[in-house]
Amino acid sequence: MSQRRVVVTGLGATTPLGADVATTWKALLAGQSGVRLLTEDWRELLPVHFAARVATEPTDQMERVEMRRLDRSEQFALIASREAWKDAGSPDDIDKERLGVVVASGIGGVITLLDQFVNLNEKGARGVSPHTVPMLMPNGPAANVGLELQAKAGVHTPVSACASGAEAIGYAYEMIKNNRADIIVTGGVEAAIHQLPMAGFAAMKALSTRNDNPAAASRPYDVDRDGFVLGEGGGILILEEYESAKARGAKIYCEVGGQGLTSDGYHIAAPDPEGSGVQRAIKFALANSGLSTKDIVHLNAHATSTPAGDVAEANALRKALGKDADHVAVSATKSMTGHLLGGAGAIESVFIVKALQERLAPPTINIENLDPAVTVDVVRDTPRALPAGDIAALNDSFGFGGHNVVLAFKSL
């Protein structure tokens, strides 16, 4: 059997910038921030009063009865999957035994878990919803998408904190490559804007506390960055085996070249300052894709706006790409979307696919003073044109626990 190739044929998203891919991408290119003050009273309990909520509430995109038995993360997964499936031409007549789903979440149905604990305390065990477990399980988003599409090749949920969404896409790529499936709905979602997870992140000093100017709080690579901004939403891609995608006349965005996966073995939350795990992941992704550093023109960075993480990553990129880093347009889109945790690697992969399609790298906003320790070429304030011809781009994602995932995408 000849090598099976994997292509992207559909995109979907619901993000702090828009209810779909088109709206989100437009806002991203315009350099808009999706970060806003929270309106809930509980914000006063926290040192952080803002977050990046989805631009459009699921209530505007789903029926009430369907919503009430779905965790918010599952709602995001279904909303984005429906858009992506439609974008792929709704290939409903494909063999369901060759259709898979790999959708990740970093934390799962944490809001359901916490809400039901309140019910238990107020009303007793009878007050706990029978939908609690299917709503809180981290594989719930994947399972609900799989049920809706009747996917029978396998439904999976890799969990690696903020690398989960990227790891899901890598897993989906492998499933097609290894001939387990011909088409996969893949990506990541997160819905964790709630006082408890936010208090937890705040206790780690991981969140920005720029309460007087939320829209300027997520500022990767700026000298005054003080932590990440929690976001919510999700991104979904339809991956498909190249020959079968061509055979059904699918619109093909680009190719998924390959992936590189490593772990740091260093610390549960802090990045390895040497960044050796990140460098190895980049090398593996390039080798796995048959690419060299010369081919890479764009990179969507993990860059969450934390003091330690951004520079450690930038150093690792410079070391891994060497002199070729000079022609890599680095975008830190979390400056606009906030950090979607398990959804981050997925929406950022959506952005890479759009960047390759439109030959435009999105900007990074809020850099007033670029940290001099950052030695990569950051796209600031306005989009930058990418070259014509065969080009490739990388998406790197890292998660608490020391997980490093790098995905490579190629124009086609």
Place this chain on the structure above:
Amino acid sequence: MALSQADVLAGIKEIVEEVAGIPAASIELDKNFTDDLEVDSLSMVEVVVACEERFGVKIPDEKVTELATVGDAVNFIVNAAA
């Protein structure tokens, strides 16, 4: 407190519409929860708990499986409240 059959039916219609999204107008005494109204096993638990709260009755788990139709539920609740 005695409940009338009409009161209980009206209450169940509201609960099933809330839980399962079935229009109240299509919920009648002879409708089967599973086959006609597509109330699945998890949603049936919600219906039962909501009925207990609303009508102040206890519906034991072993009785729930016997409540096949809306009419079965109405009769059980009317008798339990009597």
